[in-house]
Amino acid sequence: MSDANAVVAIRGLSKTFGNAGSETMALSGIDLVIQPGEFVSLIGPSGCGKSTLLRLIGDLTAPSSGSVLVNGKPAAEARLGREYGMVFQAPVLFDWRTIEANVALPLEIVDMPRSQRAGRIAEMLKLVELSDFARHHPWQLSGGMQQRAAIARALAFEPRLLLMDEPFGALDEMTRERMNAELLRIWEQTGITIVFVTHSIPEAVFLSSRIVVMSARPGRITRIIDVDLPRPRSDATRELDGYFSHVTEVRESLKAGHGTADGAVLGTPSEALP
Amino acid sequence: MSDRLRYYLPTLAVFVSGIVIWELAVRGLQIQRFLLPPPSDIAVALFTNRELLLQAGATTLLEAVGGFAIGLTSGLAVAFATARFALARGALMPFGIAANAIPIIAFAPIMNAWFGVTSPVSKMMIVAMLVFFPVMINTVRGLTSADAASLELMRSYAASEREILTRVRIPNALPYFFTAIKVGATLSLIGAIVGEYFGGATVALGRIIVESASFLRFAQAWSAIIVAAALGIGFYLIIIGIERIAMPWHASMRGQA
Amino acid sequence: MTGATASFGRRADLGGAVASIGGVVRSILAFIVVVLIIAVLWESAKWLGGGIWREAFGVVLDPPHHPPLRVTQLNDINLPHVWEVVGALFQPATRRSEHSLFAVLFDAALFTWRGAAIGFVLGAAIGLGLAILFVHSRLLERALVPYVIASQTIPIIALAPMVVLWVGRDWPSVAIISAYLTFFPVTIAGIRGLKSPDPRALELMRSYAANWKAVLWKVRLPAALPYLFTALKISATASIVGAIVAEAPTGIAGGLGRAIIQFNQQFTSGPEKLWATVFMCAALGIAFFGLVRIAEMIVLRNRHREVEA
Numbered sequence: 001m002s003d004a005n006a007v008v009a010i011r012g013l014s015k016t017f018g019n020a021g022s023e024t025m026a027l028s029g030i031d032l033v034i035q036p037g038e039f040v041s042l043i044g045p046s047g048c049g050k051s052t053l054l055r056l057i058g059d060l061t062a063p064s065s066g067s068v069l070v071n072g073k074p075a076a077e078a079r080l081g082r083e084y085g086m087v088f089q090a091p092v093l094f095d096w097r098t099i100e101a102n103v104a105l106p107l108e109i110v111d112m113p114r115s116q117r118a119g120r121i122a123e124m125l126k127l128v129e130l131s132d133f134a135r136h137h138p139w140q141l142s143g144g145m146q147q148r149a150a151i152a153r154a155l156a157f158e159p160r161l162l163l164m165d166e167p168f169g170a171l172d173e174m175t176r177e178r179m180n181a182e183l184l185r186i187w188e189q190t191g192i193t194i195v196f197v198t199h200s201i202p203e204a205v206f207l208s209s210r211i212v213v214m215s216a217r218p219g220r221i222t223r224i225i226d227v228d229l230p231r232p233r234s235d236a237t238r239e240l241d242g243y244f245s246h247v248t249e250v251r252e253s254l255k256a257g258h259g260t261a262d263g264a265v266l267g268t269p270s271e272a273l274p
Numbered sequence: 275m276s277d278r279l280r281y282y283l284p285t286l287a288v289f290v291s292g293i294v295i296w297e298l299a300v301r302g303l304q305i306q307r308f309l310l311p312p313p314s315d316i317a318v319a320l321f322t323n324r325e326l327l328l329q330a331g332a333t334t335l336l337e338a339v340g341g342f343a344i345g346l347t348s349g350l351a352v353a354f355a356t357a358r359f360a361l362a363r364g365a366l367m368p369f370g371i372a373a374n375a376i377p378i379i380a381f382a383p384i385m386n387a388w389f390g391v392t393s394p395v396s397k398m399m400i401v402a403m404l405v406f407f408p409v410m411i412n413t414v415r416g417l418t419s420a421d422a423a424s425l426e427l428m429r430s431y432a433a434s435e436r437e438i439l440t441r442v443r444i445p446n447a448l449p450y451f452f453t454a455i456k457v458g459a460t461l462s463l464i465g466a467i468v469g470e471y472f473g474g475a476t477v478a479l480g481r482i483i484v485e486s487a488s489f490l491r492f493a494q495a496w497s498a499i500i501v502a503a504a505l506g507i508g509f510y511l512i513i514i515g516i517e518r519i520a521m522p523w524h525a526s527m528r529g530q531a
Numbered sequence: 532m533t534g535a536t537a538s539f540g541r542r543a544d545l546g547g548a549v550a551s552i553g554g555v556v557r558s559i560l561a562f563i564v565v566v567l568i569i570a571v572l573w574e575s576a577k578w579l580g581g582g583i584w585r586e587a588f589g590v591v592l593d594p595p596h597h598p599p600l601r602v603t604q605l606n607d608i609n610l611p612h613v614w615e616v617v618g619a620l621f622q623p624a625t626r627r628s629e630h631s632l633f634a635v636l637f638d639a640a641l642f643t644w645r646g647a648a649i650g651f652v653l654g655a656a657i658g659l660g661l662a663i664l665f666v667h668s669r670l671l672e673r674a675l676v677p678y679v680i681a682s683q684t685i686p687i688i689a690l691a692p693m694v695v696l697w698v699g700r701d702w703p704s705v706a707i708i709s710a711y712l713t714f715f716p717v718t719i720a721g722i723r724g725l726k727s728p729d730p731r732a733l734e735l736m737r738s739y740a741a742n743w744k745a746v747l748w749k750v751r752l753p754a755a756l757p758y759l760f761t762a763l764k765i766s767a768t769a770s771i772v773g774a775i776v777a778e779a780p781t782g783i784a785g786g787l788g789r790a791i792i793q794f795n796q797q798f799t800s801g802p803e804k805l806w807a808t809v810f811m812c813a814a815l816g817i818a819f820f821g822l823v824r825i826a827e828m829i830v831l832r833n834r835h836r837e838v839e840a
Contacts, residue, residue, distance in 0.1 A: 060734050060737060060739055061739060067783075079737075079740050080740045081740075082739060082740055084738070085738075086734075086735065086738045088731050088734075088735070090729075090731060092729060092731045092732050092735055094749075094750070094753065095835055096753045096756075096833060096834060105739075105749065106739050108745075108749070109736075109739045109740075109741045109745055109749075110739070137833055137835070137836075139835035164816070196797060203550055241781075242680075279671070282673075284670055285673065285674050285675075285677050285678075286672045288675060288678065289678075303587055307559060309696065309697070311692075347715065355695050364706045369565045369619060371820075372562065372817050372820065373815075374765075374768065375764075375767070375768040375771075375816040375817045375819070375820035376768075376812065376813040376816045376817065377768070377771050377772040377775050377812045377813075377815075378772070379772055379779070379791075379812075380775065380787075380791060380808065380809045380812035380813070382799065383791060383795035384609075384805065384806070384809065387608075387798055387802070388603070388604040388609050389604075391707075407777055425551045439661055449621050460684050461684070462634030463684065464683075464684075464687070464688075466775065467686040467689070468546050468686070468688050471688055471779075471780060472795065476630075480686070480688075480689075483686070483689040484687075484780065486690075487689070487692045487693070492693065495689060495693075495839075498689075499685055499686065499690075502684070502685070502686050502689070502767060503681065503685045503686075504682045505684075506683075506684030506685075507684050510680070510684065515574050
């Protein structure tokens with residue numbers, strides 16, 4: 001598969017933190033290509049650099065070496081062009097704005113005409129099923145609802161790419177499973193590309209088309225796993241044999257990556273590494 | 275050590291250039307020297323009157339520190355007494371906050387009447403009033419704002435109220451307390467001088483300022499002002515020093531934006 | 532309660548009172564109760580240690596009451612009876628005047644308040660401006676903040692005559708001196724407040740490629756408001772103090788500063804008038820403070836409040 005249409009194309013990426021003398025290599029030699037419409041999860045132990053990788057795609061930090069292209073341009077340009085939306089683990093909503101005003105934030109920054117804003121906001125809130133709470137304030141909503149609002153905000157200006165950093169990590173298991181289903185519904189409805197960082201193996205398997213398994217010290221890609229479970233996915237999917245075998249596959253890769261000192265790449269290299 | 279110096283370089287640069295500009299402006303623009311004396315005149319006045327200023331500074335400082343001590347101890351006493359009882363707190367806090375809104379300068383003449391115009395005690399009482407309310411309000415706030423998780427932890431250890439006080443509430447209150455006494459330190463010098471304005475011992479900074487100004491000897495007035503400001507800054511820096519020793523964990527957090 | 536209530540922005544303490552009409556009424560009632568308690572304590576102290584009581588509230592006491600203790604500060608000159616002070620309010624201000632003391636003091640309070648209010652607005656604007664400047668320029672912050680702090684160690688009462696000499700004997704001088712005392716708390720609180728937003732919120736704005744003005748207007752300033760209001764309440768008081776300090780030594784007529792000087796001179800013959808002036812100063816300070824408090828309740832009405840442990 002070529003890079004030409006890729007939403008994200010990463011080549012030889014490395015990132016080092018710290019001053020001379022006390023450096024940490026967060027990421028080393030990352031190569032990854034993500035095609036339009038994919039749902040790619042990044043999973044790995046703490047310190048494997050998955051959040052750093054996400055932030056490098058978003059140009060919230062700069063690489064030490066290598067390149068990151070988003071929509072065919074350098075990450076910085078993509079950021080300035082406002083071509084992606086971001087969702088953090090905490091909703092990061094503004095206390096002093098209502099839910100609809102929070103969703104309006106990116107629209108104000110991209111200078112969307114006022115007349116258009118109301119319609120777009122209503123559309124987004126309908127998408128995440130928060131229309132009844134438009135006039136509420138964030139602290140009046142539950143954690144799950146706040147995250148839905150954060151997702152609505154991230155999608156408000158209709159980016160091609162959505163970056164999500166453990167968005168459901170702070171939620172309880174049941175809410176989390178519900179949010180997973182919600183997210184897939186939104187993904188299918190909008191056709192957006194999603195890069196999703198997570199700690200949870202079941203979540204990664206349930207959601208993704210591909211799972212990038214990473215290992216720490218330094219952060220490397222251990223393996224990329226294709227998830228060939230049928231879509232649309234539902235609670236029934238969680239009962240399939242295929243689901244369990246994928247979960248095992250991911251778990252083994254994580255363990256192997258943890259054990260291997262130099263983080264050698266295991267398993268069948270997928271088409272992602274030409 | 276040179277790192278420290280480099281950190282304070284901008285501050286020093288501003289100071290030096292400020293003095294230079296002031297001097298040049300007064301001479302260059304030919305501003306009336308008596309209206310705005312150039313730094314050189316003030317330096318001369320400082321030197322000429324150094325003994326008088328030293329003595330006056332001591333008097334004023336005594337009033338300030340004495341009042342500070344009175345305000346501090348009474349503020350702490352009331353804070354500890356009321357922090358325990360939510361009812362007393364609810365009644366006292368609004369009063370304390372409202373009382374903090376009363377211009378203390380209005381009480382200066384009354385303190386002079388009560389304790390004698392020439393006695394340093396009258397000035398100390400003014401300073402004490404200025405220091406009491408911030409100390410009380412902030413200490414109460416600090417003692418009662420311990421986070422719920424820490425309190426629950428202590429309760430799970432069946433810790434007595436007294437242990438909770440010493441191990442959780444007081445450390446939690448320290449930042450608030452130091453904020454209050456930093457404010458109090460600068461206020462105490464000013465309070466003493468304001469008190470002296472309404473009458474007091476002749477050899478005191480406030481009286482020197484007032485008398486010099488009334489005779490339009492502004493260089494002399496400025497020299498006394500500088501001594502007063504220096505004392506205030508010195509007092510403030512001492513408090514910062516104490517704070518750094520008492521709360522090394524907190525002070526080191528400062529500097530993180 | 533709710534799950535991850537991670538709405539960001541550290542929430543400053545709003546001071547407790549409920550943001551509602553009921554809360555305001557309750558505060559006013561509490562205030563009246565406190566005033567009554569003070570009056571009771573006042574007279575109780577005099578009952579125990581003041582001068583001889585020959586009458587109370589106009590009623591003659593027969594036999595007169597002799598307090599068990601004798602404390603100079605509590606005698607009838609130093610601490611006149613509450614009814615004497617209240618009574619003085621309705622009497623002519625001076626022998627030659629036809630207006631009651633209350634009327635004179637009220638006008639003086641308005642005069643002082645005008646200078647203080649202008650100084651307050653000026654000082655708040657300067658304070659906020661400096662805070663914004665310092666938050667965006669580390670260099671300026673390091674260079675100038677020590678002087679901002681040092682400025683408050685200069686006894687403003689000493690600068691007042693000089694300001695009046697330059698600017699004139701009217702409200703502009705009062706406003707300038709008032710602003711001098713007002714800007715400092717606003718600057719310090721402003722710096723803290725403008726720096727208080729969650730770093731992730733700032734990252735979010737970076738992901739939108741928002742410029743510094745948008746970040747200031749949409750994130751920093753709203754986050755700073757609770758801190759600013761805390762400082763503004765202090766500044767309200769400081770502006771009144773500044774106004775009085777400006778008036779007293781310089782002889783600017785028409786304000787409470789002048790009244791304090793005047794009635795101080797007449798203390799031994801009529802201490803009630805000075806006390807009445809003191810109460811008027813207190814009332815002005817509390818009223819201005821209350822005004823800012825109400826503004827705070829309105830502006831911050833939708834904010835989530837921190838709960839006291």
